[in-house]
Amino acid sequence: MDRKIYLDNASTTYVSQEVLNEMMPCFNVLYGNAGSIHSFGRTAMSIVDKARDRIREGINAQKSTEIYFTSGGTEADNLAILGVAHAYAEKGKHIITSQIEHHAVLNACKQLEKEGYEVTYLPVDKSGLVSLPDLLHSIRKDTILISIMSVNNEVGTIQNIKSIAKIAHDYGIFFHTDAVQAIGQVKIDVQDMEIDLLSLSAHKIHGPKGVGALYVKSGIKFEPITYGGNQERNMRSGTENVPGIAGLGKAVELATKNYIITNRKLKIIRDYFLEKLAEKVEYYQINGHPYQKSNAIVNISFYGIEGEALLMLLDLSGICVSTGSACTSKSLLPSHVLEAMHLPKDIAQGSIRFSFGTNISKADVDYVVEELAKAVAKLRAISPIQAGRI
Amino acid sequence: MYYNRYIMERFQYPTNAGGMHGANAIGEVVKDNCTDLTRLYLKINDKNVIENAKFKTFGCCASIVSADVTCDLVKGKTIEEALSISNQDVINIIGELPDKKAYCSVMAEETIQSAIDDFYKRKEKEAKKALKETNID
Numbered sequence: 001m002d003r004k005i006y007l008d009n010a011s012t013t014y015v016s017q018e019v020l021n022e023m024m025p026c027f028n029v030l031y032g033n034a035g036s037i038h039s040f041g042r043t044a045m046s047i048v049d050k051a052r053d054r055i056r057e058g059i060n061a062q063k064s065t066e067i068y069f070t071s072g073g074t075e076a077d078n079l080a081i082l083g084v085a086h087a088y089a090e091k092g093k094h095i096i097t098s099q100i101e102h103h104a105v106l107n108a109c110k111q112l113e114k115e116g117y118e119v120t121y122l123p124v125d126k127s128g129l130v131s132l133p134d135l136l137h138s139i140r141k142d143t144i145l146i147s148i149m150s151v152n153n154e155v156g157t158i159q160n161i162k163s164i165a166k167i168a169h170d171y172g173i174f175f176h177t178d179a180v181q182a183i184g185q186v187k188i189d190v191q192d193m194e195i196d197l198l199s200l201s202a203h204k205i206h207g208p209k210g211v212g213a214l215y216v217k218s219g220i221k222f223e224p225i226t227y228g229g230n231q232e233r234n235m236r237s238g239t240e241n242v243p244g245i246a247g248l249g250k251a252v253e254l255a256t257k258n259y260i261i262t263n264r265k266l267k268i269i270r271d272y273f274l275e276k277l278a279e280k281v282e283y284y285q286i287n288g289h290p291y292q293k294s295n296a297i298v299n300i301s302f303y304g305i306e307g308e309a310l311l312m313l314l315d316l317s318g319i320c321v322s323t324g325s326a327c328t329s330k331s332l333l334p335s336h337v338l339e340a341m342h343l344p345k346d347i348a349q350g351s352i353r354f355s356f357g358t359n360i361s362k363a364d365v366d367y368v369v370e371e372l373a374k375a376v377a378k379l380r381a382i383s384p385i386q387a388g389r390i
Numbered sequence: 391m392y393y394n395r396y397i398m399e400r401f402q403y404p405t406n407a408g409g410m411h412g413a414n415a416i417g418e419v420v421k422d423n424c425t426d427l428t429r430l431y432l433k434i435n436d437k438n439v440i441e442n443a444k445f446k447t448f449g450c451c452a453s454i455v456s457a458d459v460t461c462d463l464v465k466g467k468t469i470e471e472a473l474s475i476s477n478q479d480v481i482n483i484i485g486e487l488p489d490k491k492a493y494c495s496v497m498a499e500e501t502i503q504s505a506i507d508d509f510y511k512r513k514e515k516e517a518k519k520a521l522k523e524t525n526i527d
Binding site: 326 | 393445
């Protein structure tokens with residue numbers, strides 16, 4: 001089977017031609033070190049500055065100097081959480097986050113706990129939403145930072161970011177959001193949404209891997225986590241990844257400019273997929289919020305089936321998806337997101353995430369649903385759990 | 391590759407998948423850490439030889455293939471021989487499993503034990519029932 005259909009865009013995406021065009025000259029023509037003061041260096045620096053401007057525009061930051069380039073979303077999250085926590089340790093040592101954050105946030109918080117900080121991990125409801133009353137109840141006098149992701153990467157639920165930011169500011173607390181999955185999916189305006197710190201990554205929006213950025217509103221202190229040649233205004237040392245940064249700038253520009261059209265396309269694809277699925281397959285549930293969610297992500301649990309087996313069968317038909325099943329995770333634990341959403345273990349085991357890109361055609365969706373129906377039937381035939389009884 | 395070729399091929403076309411009518415020994419093992427569930431159906435004759443074996447699995451490729459191979463291994467064996475089958479015998483046939491997947495083959499071993507326990511329990515029940523009937527007479 002030669003046909004390949006990639007439905008794992010929430011993991012990573014292909015690099016678009018526009019982004020590639022932006023990056024290519026930086027490898028072998030404009031290859032200067034942005035730290036050098038000769039013409040090669042100055043050209044490289046101007047490329048970096050251009051990317052910074054594009055990101056400022058994309059997220060509507062006030063100044064370009066509020067953008068710090070990093071090696072990706074994980075480093076941006078780490079820098080935000082560890083950086084702010086260390087800088088404001090005297091003010092307090094309490095941080096609030098949610099149970100469904102990406103591990104880049106969760107494990108940075110775990111590290112802070114080792115250092116003597118206290119962290120509240122807010123629960124979520126069945127749809128994956130953080131409840132605002134819960135948030136209000138967990139705020140303490142020594143709370144310095146609230147970090148809640150904008151769009152969840154596994155189920156696509158969109159959080160009430162603006163309200164959360166408002167609450168944070170009412171109590172003089174800084175607000176960070178992991179927007180890695182949100183850029184290009186929802187409108188991000190850091191001034192309007194009162195976001196203090198925001199992490200983003202290039203490879204989720206048709207940019208290259210290994211580059212991301214952190215937005216930090218001017219006036220907020222944070223401490224670096226890398227030490228070296230004092231690049232990025234002392235906050236992120238290490239020679240600038242000029243091709244990557246150029247690609248990130250272009251990717252953010254395209255994603256934020258086209259997000260309305262992209263979303264409309266994705267919604268059509270998603271709705272068509274769900275319509276076809278309802279025709280061909282029985283006994284499944286859609287995880288996540290019914291409407292307050294990203295159009296690109298559909299997380300479905302097929303009853304009576306384990307996700308990894310289904311993933312492998314789909315893979316054999318050339319369809320690439322991912323699963324929240326424990327069998328594929330390194331820890332052999334089921335997805336922490338689905339667990340936090342109180343999904344029973346056997347239902348979480350059968351979860352498959354389809355994340356669409358705009359390059360998917362109706363014929364592709366037809367093929368996917370057809371193969372999916374076959375694979376589901378095949379696995380249900382050998383499953384001791386009867387799907388209809390769940 | 392994540393799984394070797396043998397596992398990938400066998401996973402697509404398991405030969406012993408499905409339930410069994412008239413099975414007189416049914417074993418079931420659940421792995422709590424990932425809720426994998428395998429059910430083994432055996433048909434054991436009067437001479438304590440396993441005539442047929444089938445399985446049903448809610449689990450990953452490794453669990454499915456391990457259970458399938460276990461069925462092959464126990465067919466034609468006596469109960470004592472079947473009990474001596476270990477997860478290593480399964481691995482010898484299917485080849486190396488990916489990291490942390492070894493428990494899938496252990497599960498296969500445990501289902502044999504569980505099925506044979508079930509067989510003896512049924513026998514005991516039958517014997518008791520027979521005894522009761524003779525007492526009444």
